[in-house]
Amino acid sequence: MAQQQVEVILARHLAENLALPIFIVDPQGNLIFFNEPAEAVLGLRFGDTGLLPASEWSTMFEPVEEDGTPVLPEKLPLMIAMMHGHPAHKGFWIRGVDKKLRQIELTAFPLIGQSGRITAAIAIFWEVSHES
Amino acid sequence: MKVNLWGTRGSLAAPGPETVRYGGNTSCVSIEDPDGSWLILDAGTGIRNLGQNLPSDLKRVDILLTHLHMDHLQGLPFFAPIRSPDIETHIWGPASTMMSLKSRLQRYVSPPLFPVSIRDLSPTLHFHELSFDMFEIGKFCIVSQLVIHPNPTVGYRIKLNDKTVTYIPDHEPMLGAPTFPRSPEWTSGYDLAQGADLLIHDSQYTHTEYDTRLGFGHSNMKQAFEFAEMANVKRFVPFHHDPAHSDDQLDQMITHAVQEVKPGFDVTPGLEGMILNLE
Numbered sequence: 439m440a441q442q443q444v445e446v447i448l449a450r451h452l453a454e455n456l457a458l459p460i461f462i463v464d465p466q467g468n469l470i471f472f473n474e475p476a477e478a479v480l481g482l483r484f485g486d487t488g489l490l491p492a493s494e495w496s497t498m499f500e501p502v503e504e505d506g507t508p509v510l511p512e513k514l515p516l517m518i519a520m521m522h523g524h525p526a527h528k529g530f531w532i533r534g535v536d537k538k539l540r541q542i543e544l545t546a547f548p549l550i551g552q553s554g555r556i557t558a559a560i561a562i563f564w565e566v567s568h569e570s
Numbered sequence: 571m572k573v574n575l576w577g578t579r580g581s582l583a584a585p586g587p588e589t590v591r592y593g594g595n596t597s598c599v600s601i602e603d604p605d606g607s608w609l610i611l612d613a614g615t616g617i618r619n620l621g622q623n624l625p626s627d628l629k630r631v632d633i634l635l636t637h638l639h640m641d642h643l644q645g646l647p648f649f650a651p652i653r654s655p656d657i658e659t660h661i662w663g664p665a666s667t668m669m670s671l672k673s674r675l676q677r678y679v680s681p682p683l684f685p686v687s688i689r690d691l692s693p694t695l696h697f698h699e700l701s702f703d704m705f706e707i708g709k710f711c712i713v714s715q716l717v718i719h720p721n722p723t724v725g726y727r728i729k730l731n732d733k734t735v736t737y738i739p740d741h742e743p744m745l746g747a748p749t750f751p752r753s754p755e756w757t758s759g760y761d762l763a764q765g766a767d768l769l770i771h772d773s774q775y776t777h778t779e780y781d782t783r784l785g786f787g788h789s790n791m792k793q794a795f796e797f798a799e800m801a802n803v804k805r806f807v808p809f810h811h812d813p814a815h816s817d818d819q820l821d822q823m824i825t826h827a828v829q830e831v832k833p834g835f836d837v838t839p840g841l842e843g844m845i846l847n848l849e
Contacts, residue, residue: 441760444716450756451746552667552722553702 442470443557445549453560461561462549463516467492470558479542479565481534500533515546519559523548529566541566571730571848572602573768577616578840580739580774580788580810581641588816593842595619596641597739597810599770603730607708611726611737612636616842617645624650628657632707634714635663636739637723638674647679647686658694660707664714664722665699672697700724718742718758719787727762733848736766736803739810742787743797751796763801767848770840771797773808776823791823795831806833809840 442450446462453460453473461472461480469490477483480499490498501509511517515526525547533539544563551557577583577595585594596614608624610617610633617633624631631651636642651657665671672688675697679688688695700714702724713727717738725738738759744750747757754760763769773794775783780790789797791808798806808827811820824839838846 441755441757444718444758447746447756447758448718454748552664552716 443551445551445557446470449549449558449560459563459565463492463520463559463561465520465556465558467496467517467520469495476563479534479540479563480532481536481538498535502531502533504531515544516559516561519546519548519561520556523550523556571604571733571735573735573770573846573848574600574602574620575616575770575807575809575840575842575844575846576600576620577612577614577645578809578811578842579614579641579813580772582813583615583641583644584813588818591817591841592811592815592820592839595842596644597636598645599737601710601728601730601735603709605709607710608632609634609707609710609728612642612739613644613646613649614642615645615648618648621648621650630658630660632660632662634712634726635661636725636737637664637719637721638678639721639740640678642739643675643678646675647684647691652691652695655692655694657692658696659692660696660698662698662700662714664716664724666722670697671699713762715759715762717762718745723787725759725762727766733768734766735768735770735848736763736801737770738762739770739772740787741772741797742785742789744789744793745785750793751800754800757797757800759797760801763797763803766801766803768805768807768846769798769801769803770807770809772810773823773827774810774812779812791827792830795827795833795837798835799831799833803835805836805838805846807838807840807846811840 450471459476459479461476464470472484509530515528518526527545529543542563546561548556549558577598579596595616597612598614598616599611601609608631652659663671676688704713711729714724717725719740728735743757771794772789773791774788775790777790
């Protein structure tokens with residue numbers, strides 16, 4: 439198996455040491471890592487899944503708008519970050535593998551390396567709490 | 571090809587009676603093609619002596635810098651060919667996202683840190699910024715890749731005919747590899763080192779020293795051995811010795827790592843002045 443780029447290795451290292459939910463996708467859209475705080479929101483463990491192809495993870499979490507209509511893939515911040523190379527933010531709902539519906543705010547940005555290439559895209563997200 | 575170690579010390583030159591065998595000069599290695607081409611890896615203080623020993627009829631020399639920390643650069647202004655109009659000197663290294671390689675070098679090779687500016691050196695001095703793709707210099711086929719060390723730092727994988735040398739003098743592969751050494755996919759430098767005939771690699775710290783210097787960008791001796799084992803190299807040269815380590819300490823560190831790791835490859839301690847022939 440080929441080695442990940444150093445920028446991606448360091449991004450994972452940072453994610454493993456933060457309390458914010460984070461996940462990382464490679465330029466092909468494969469989900470290559472998510473940290474423990476993300477596991478709690480997504481309802482599954484990275485240790486159980488390992489790398490997830492885009493076709494699997496993009497349908498696994500069922501992103502929907504507030505009215506229940508599906509969020510189009512091209513409107514997802516991670517896809518915007520990867521395809522267009524700029525940061526994006528959106529609030530929406532996801533249904534995790536545990537079938538629980540959660541409202542989240544998600545910011546994604548491309549990880550642009552020294553070479554100027556996009557080596558990955560990173561999503562940082564928050565579950566919206568309605569408690570005051 | 572012939573690989574010559576002109577400086578094996580890391581961080582700071584450390585001459586003296588305690589470091590006679592391993593040497594006191596900082597990082598510099600040459601690779602010589604039997605046809606007469608020379609590659610130089612890093613420009614630590616060892617490069618001064620190398621400059622005195624190049625063939626007098628040499629017309630071109632290429633210096634590959636891994637990064638611009640002082641211990642890899644300090645010998646550059648004292649490398650005789652860069653003051654000679656008769657030899658083309660090509661310097662290859664990483665730019666930063668905001669500054670060119672030449673501008674970054676100029677910060678050191680200019681007053682008040684050095685009396686002469688880099689622009690006043692030989693007109694035959696050329697600068698090349700690495701693109702992190704494979705490139706060729708003569709018959710040498712070279713891959714550069716970023717590795718884990720503070721500030722942009724690369725390692726090199728150099729192939730000539732059917733022999734491969736990997737040079738990663740400053741490297742902390744443990745960082746970011748949670749299950750090191752069992753996760754090559756997540757280990758910096760793995761692609762560079764995989765299957766190399768010769769790996770020259772950072773082994774600066776003892777186990778105890780590493781614990782207090784996590785994130786400094788270096789390996790301890792055992793980690794370096796484990797990295798070499800994971801990459802399935804044929805021969806390993808521990809390199810970039812800490813300036814505080816005496817010859818006797820380095821012998822002990824290497825012996826201890828051999829006992830712990832039981833490597834499946836040859837181990838050749840990195841001694842200044844050593845010549846390795848890869849046939």
